[in-house]
Amino acid sequence: MTVNGKEKESLMNNTVFTLSMLFAFLGLVLSVLFYNYTEIKSLERNVESAIVKGIDPLAVRCSYSKQHDNICIAYAVSNSRNTSISMPDASKKTK
Numbered sequence: 001m002t003v004n005g006k007e008k009e010s011l012m013n014n015t016v017f018t019l020s021m022l023f024a025f026l027g028l029v030l031s032v033l034f035y036n037y038t039e040i041k042s043l044e045r046n047v048e049s050a051i052v053k054g055i056d057p058l059a060v061r062c063s064y065s066k067q068h069d070n071i072c073i074a075y076a077v078s079n080s081r082n083t084s085i086s087m088p089d090a091s092k093k094t095k
Contacts, residue, residue, distance in 0.1 A: 039064075
């Protein structure tokens, strides 16, 4: 069985296309992995810096949170401050 020129060219094109898609996919996977690695390292450095400066490391962790994180929600509720402004009573006028 011999392979003529058109079949050989088609086989070569399919191989090149398959290898191109494989390299593109591997490049995408590696770039996502590198992005996540650098983000984790950045968070780690900022938490260490916060500990040295006396800042709560959980606050730093929550500042990097991208989703609804139950730990950060509980942290925010437990550290919430009363931000309402009290207005002086209008019935008690000073002279």
